[in-house]
Amino acid sequence: MNSNSLVSISDISKDEILGLLEQARYFEENPNHKILDGKVVATLFFEPSTRTRLSFETAVNRLGGRVIGFSDASTTSSSKGETLKDTIKMVSNYVDLIIMRHYLEGAARYASEVTDTPVINAGDGANQHPTQTMLDLYSIYKTQGTLENLTITMVGDLKYGRTVHSLLMAMQYFNPTFRFVACKELEMPAEYKDFCDKNGIKYTEHTDFSADVINSSDIIYMTRVQRERFTDIMEYERVKNLYTLHNAMLDNSRDNLRILHPLPRVNEIDYDVDDNPKAYYFQQAQNGLYARQAIICKALGIEINK
Amino acid sequence: MSNKKELAVAALQNDTVIDHIPSSMLFKAVKLLGISQLHTHVTIGNNLSSSKLGTKGIIKVADVYFPEATLNRIALIAPTAKVNIIRDFEVVEKHPVVLPDTIVGLVKCGNPKCITNNEPMKTRFEVIDRSDVTIRCHYCGHSVESKDAVIE
Numbered sequence: 001m002n003s004n005s006l007v008s009i010s011d012i013s014k015d016e017i018l019g020l021l022e023q024a025r026y027f028e029e030n031p032n033h034k035i036l037d038g039k040v041v042a043t044l045f046f047e048p049s050t051r052t053r054l055s056f057e058t059a060v061n062r063l064g065g066r067v068i069g070f071s072d073a074s075t076t077s078s079s080k081g082e083t084l085k086d087t088i089k090m091v092s093n094y095v096d097l098i099i100m101r102h103y104l105e106g107a108a109r110y111a112s113e114v115t116d117t118p119v120i121n122a123g124d125g126a127n128q129h130p131t132q133t134m135l136d137l138y139s140i141y142k143t144q145g146t147l148e149n150l151t152i153t154m155v156g157d158l159k160y161g162r163t164v165h166s167l168l169m170a171m172q173y174f175n176p177t178f179r180f181v182a183c184k185e186l187e188m189p190a191e192y193k194d195f196c197d198k199n200g201i202k203y204t205e206h207t208d209f210s211a212d213v214i215n216s217s218d219i220i221y222m223t224r225v226q227r228e229r230f231t232d233i234m235e236y237e238r239v240k241n242l243y244t245l246h247n248a249m250l251d252n253s254r255d256n257l258r259i260l261h262p263l264p265r266v267n268e269i270d271y272d273v274d275d276n277p278k279a280y281y282f283q284q285a286q287n288g289l290y291a292r293q294a295i296i297c298k299a300l301g302i303e304i305n306k
Numbered sequence: 307m308s309n310k311k312e313l314a315v316a317a318l319q320n321d322t323v324i325d326h327i328p329s330s331m332l333f334k335a336v337k338l339l340g341i342s343q344l345h346t347h348v349t350i351g352n353n354l355s356s357s358k359l360g361t362k363g364i365i366k367v368a369d370v371y372f373p374e375a376t377l378n379r380i381a382l383i384a385p386t387a388k389v390n391i392i393r394d395f396e397v398v399e400k401h402p403v404v405l406p407d408t409i410v411g412l413v414k415c416g417n418p419k420c421i422t423n424n425e426p427m428k429t430r431f432e433v434i435d436r437s438d439v440t441i442r443c444h445y446c447g448h449s450v451e452s453k454d455a456v457i458e
Contacts, residue, residue, distance in 0.1 A: 105421065106443065106446035109421075128447075
């Protein structure tokens with residue numbers, strides 16, 4: 001096990017989060033920085049995820065490292081029945097860092113326990129995706145100038161959406177106020193509301209995506225409402241358009257408001273929002289590159305001499 | 307009177323007795339201790355009257371002293387259980403079972419997409435709430451009240 005591994009956002013402290021944000025800012029100003037010269041990084045994608053993989057591989061390339069790996073488990077020996085442990089052990093012999101995505105929950109934690117090579121979790125099923133959380137935090141930090149005392153509205157699928165759960169946990173250090181906007185079937189699970197209660201985090205729950213909610217927000221974090229989450233298709237048909245953001249809804253919103261979305265979006269943000277300067281989801285994805293550069297350096301124990 | 311009750315099952319020389327197991331949990335406790343593998347005398351009683359629990363189960367195992375860690379597995383499903391160690395017909399030790407902080411290789415994770423259900427590996431759970439004995443999978447984060455947990 002390597003203590004530089006990043007499996008869950010809850011593995012890192014407030015200071016480490018702030019340190020990573022500073023590093024991300026540095027990489028945004030200096031994206032090409034050959035500090036991984038001679039390093040080989042594996043990207044093991046047991047489940048395809050083009051966006052995340054390209055972002056990681058771009059990060060390694062811009063840092064001057066080399067990448068090996070696969071983007072689909074069907075081309076690897078795991079399709080012949082090799083265990084995850086054996087695959088990780090084998091790859092560990094070759095590389096300095098493992099970045100992995102897996103369809104099974106807990107896979108990254110287990111991988112980090114069977115090797116001394118640092119492991120970065122690029123998503124394990126519905127469980128954790130800490131680099132997404134870091135890029136969300138960086139996007140909030142960058143657009144608001146701070147992470148402290150913000151009102152963050154989360155909209156859509158709050159039950160299954162791992163990005164909103166991880167963001168909620170990571171924001172615990174920064175005195176946020178949350179507004180949870182979702183239908184009954186997809187409301188924020190009790191364990192996360194308990195987490196808020198225990199940590200003194202303020203929150204309100206809404207089934208209406210109302211003007212009041214929008215106009216009092218600093219950040220609106222939209223998520224996709226997926227049909228397959230519903231046991232009752234009639235219920236899906238009823239709610240699917242209730243949580244769609246249209247440009248006109250932003251007329252009286254705060255100047256500093258920014259709209260985030262982990263992407264891909266389907267119809268939860270109307271295309272007429274894209275040209276609004278408050279739409280931030282495409283830059284948000286770009287911030288993923290800088291956040292991942294910072295995370296890769298931390299996992300490899302590389303200090304940057306600015 | 308109470309003495310007569312205690313002797314209702316069998317007289318004991320060198321034994322481990324686990325008493326005050328809720329009736330509904332008795333057979334889970336039997337499984338947890340791995341009693342089916344033993345070759346010494348084993349006496350299992352259930353639905354015995356108990357002033358505290360209503361009805362209770364009891365397990366008596368002759369000539370076997372279990373490691374503390376094994377006995378403490380019982381705490382997972384029966385926090386009320388008491389262990390009596392008997393040597394030469396005398397109770398030399400009597401103590402409640404103690405719930406450990408982590409439980410390794412005992413409980414099956416209820417999440418079919420958990421890595422532990424798909425790899426040859428030991429499960430690992432952390433106790434997150436001692437009042438209702440809620441445990442959480444170290445790997446996938448799935449939590450369950452341990453009375454509902456599936457024993458491997």
